[in-house]
Amino acid sequence: MAANDPELAVRGAVSDAELRTLFSAAWGDDSGTCWAPILARSLSWVTARRGETLVGFVNVATDGGRHAFLLDTTVHPDEQHRGLGTRLVRAAADQARTGGAEWLHVDYEPHLTGFYAGCGFRPTTAGLLRVAPSPGSAR
Template sequence: MATDPELAVRGAVTDGEMHTLFAAAWGGDSDTSWAPILARSLAWITARRDGTLVGFVNVATDGGSHAFLLDTTVHPDEQHRGLGTRLVRAATEQARAAGAEWLHVDYEPHLTGFYAGCGFRPTDAGLRRLAPAPTAAPG
């Protein structure tokens, strides 16, 4: 029987690993540079199986009582095995240990059950896109 992926708080990651994981989980291509993002994070949790990055979650903060889950991602080959829940629980503990009183997460409707299972309750919130929407390449 295979062992569970190993979690690490503030685990080392490269942009290439993150791009590979996000492309597998979400599709598309990214040129995101993760070092500046992680430099401002309260914590992040990585999950590795046999050295390969298979999961990630980031915890941002306002520096006070609020923390925010961002980019919860699990490789499709690892989904529906509890890894996402383990990542969120580890991120929750990091936020709590840092003194956060509230942990926020935004999610799409199809993830309501997952986040409810992690202890979140739905709330009303607002969202405004600031960057222009991507345009389709001429075809």
């Protein structure tokens, strides 16, 4: 890690406003999510800050047993392609291991295959079922 790299914090303090700003910059959508109840049930999460500014985040959910799930891996566009995402994922994997998980799962879009392979993930076959209506669709 270089001296000017963003600082990672396990279970770092983070506000809804900060996460919304980060998600909006990275994904174009702040989702309006209220994070306190999500983080209260998470195994862990990792924040990355450059100074006071949140520039990265990843959440580690759990089934309470052998499985943990990597969610919401996000790096601010100004910080991408510098290794921060990999650092976040590795720190999250350490938290999953420390928390007793045997497996860490992640879902991702095809264009992220190389990134997650570089973090040590191997592709698996999985299924996905939408159980809620799509945003904007009639019930």
